[in-house]
Amino acid sequence: MITLYHCQFARSFRPLWTLEELGLPYELKVLPFPPRAQAPEYLKVNPLGTIPFVVDGETRMSESAAICQYLAAAYGPSPLDVRPGEPGFGDYLNYLHFGEATLTVPQAIYLRYTWLEPEARKLPQAAADYATIFHGRLRKLEPLLERRDWLAAGRFTAADISVGFAILLAERLSLDDGITPAVRRYFERLRAREGFQRAVAAQARAAAEQGVAPAAYRRS
């Protein structure tokens, strides 16, 4: 049984969505955010204190995009995975990593300096600069998504889950005023997927069962 440690609507939503798209059985352990402060016993599971964390037999993983790639490849064959010989393999790896390294890292800095830090340590200038950086990077997807429905190999893959989560997080952080029209239509396609909706329902159900407060879609 695969175990996924998760906080609602955090990066661990990527593997959760992937598990639902693949139709795999899994155990979902929901933690309050941030687990480092709210659930210190979790440091025994993942000394980094970050989520996601996946345990699958002897396998332990803590990088959200890598976990999506692992699940799609290890439990395939699945259209979510793109194999090395296929056209679009380079796009697949590129956008899997683009979603986390290029898009979510500036979002995380924005989150930190607008929401997570105590009032005295908030940095409005850093938050505004990283919002601008995020929007500038996200805009680079606009011409591509005017021509294509999906990022790689002509179909929905784990790369769309990686980038799709960054757009979800933009909405959650109210950074969505910088979402351009083709990117917006792309996100509507992603959000309409049954796998996405099952992931949203699964995290709400598990949070309620495990006594974790529900998370609103938009932070306020």
Ligand SMILES: N[C@@H](CCC(=O)N[C@@H](CS)C(=O)NCC(=O)O)C(=O)O
């Ligand atoms: N690159 C890692 C980043 C993991 C990460 O920083 N997760 C955040 C949540 S979205 C976290 O756990 N933050 C809480 C903390 O660092 O204490 C990934 O893609 O999974």
